[in-house]
Amino acid sequence: MKVDIWSDFACPFCYIGKRKFEAALEQFPHRDQVEVGFRSFELAPDAEKNTGKDMNTILAEKYGMPYERAKQMNDQVTLQAAEVGLEYHMDSVIPTNTHDAHQLTQFAKQHGKANELAERLFKAYFTEGLDLGDHPTLARLAAEIGLNEQEALKVLEEANLDHTVTEELQEGARLGISGVPFFVFNNKYAVSGAQPSETFLEVLQQVWQEDQQQPLQVINGKSDGSSEAGSNSDPSCSDGSCSV
Numbered sequence: 001m002k003v004d005i006w007s008d009f010a011c012p013f014c015y016i017g018k019r020k021f022e023a024a025l026e027q028f029p030h031r032d033q034v035e036v037g038f039r040s041f042e043l044a045p046d047a048e049k050n051t052g053k054d055m056n057t058i059l060a061e062k063y064g065m066p067y068e069r070a071k072q073m074n075d076q077v078t079l080q081a082a083e084v085g086l087e088y089h090m091d092s093v094i095p096t097n098t099h100d101a102h103q104l105t106q107f108a109k110q111h112g113k114a115n116e117l118a119e120r121l122f123k124a125y126f127t128e129g130l131d132l133g134d135h136p137t138l139a140r141l142a143a144e145i146g147l148n149e150q151e152a153l154k155v156l157e158e159a160n161l162d163h164t165v166t167e168e169l170q171e172g173a174r175l176g177i178s179g180v181p182f183f184v185f186n187n188k189y190a191v192s193g194a195q196p197s198e199t200f201l202e203v204l205q206q207v208w209q210e211d212q213q214q215p216l217q218v219i220n221g222k223s224d225g226s227s228e229a230g231s232n233s234d235p236s237c238s239d240g241s242c243s244v
Contacts, residue, residue, distance in 0.1 A: 001034045001186055002034075004038075009125050010125065013240050016194040017241075021197070024204060025200075028204045030208055034204070050133070056071045056074060058095045089128075092129030094130070096133030098132060103160075105117055113147060185204070190218045191203055193241035
């Protein structure tokens with residue numbers, strides 16, 4: 001079985017959804033026959049690097065809300081992350097453009113380490129407050145999961161895999177994906193948002209049992225769990241997902 005996970009490293013619900021899916025996979029008896037692939041999606045393709053602003057300020061300015069209200073919303077996301085064992089420090093997050101992080105993921109795919117890198121980048125962003133727009137930082141993170149640091153840096157500096165990121169973004173657009181996380185199972189079904197593990201397990205079991213091709217169906221759409229493009233943690237993310 002193939003499961004493609006469309007996500008962005010700046011989406012708080014993508015990391016949460018990843019954990020919930022992994023919990024479901026642990027309960028799935030055929031988990032050793034499930035191939036998980038990470039696909040690129042950019043919530044804020046026009047996001048700037050080195051803004052010097054924290055996440056609360058970015059959110060407050062974007063939606064014209066008081067700083068404290070923005071902080072409360074990010075604190076709520078932190079609590080949701082804690083429920084699945086993740087430690088978020090939203091006050092320390094460095095908002096940035098994630099395009100280069102997606103390029104690095106394409107590099108990791110070539111070496112069979114996309115899953116390891118995705119986990120490392122999410123933790124770096126939401127837990128450790130590292131700058132995912134900084135090339136040396138990205139290359140060092142790649143080295144931590146066993147990739148060649150100098151090769152990774154070259155990929156980033158020369159934008160060697162920019163075209164592969166663009167191709168995946170276009171593929172996501174063709175599929176009509178407007179929010180992440182977005183999980184596609186064997187090109188048959190899709191789950192939108194950080195749904196409960198029970199939902200993921202039900203879909204895994206259903207897809208496994210079916211051998212008849214069916215049109216892509218969205219189970220539990222973005223209204224209950226995805227994030228909008230152009231945002232890291234904003235009102236569009238408050239229900240469990242981030243949307244375009």
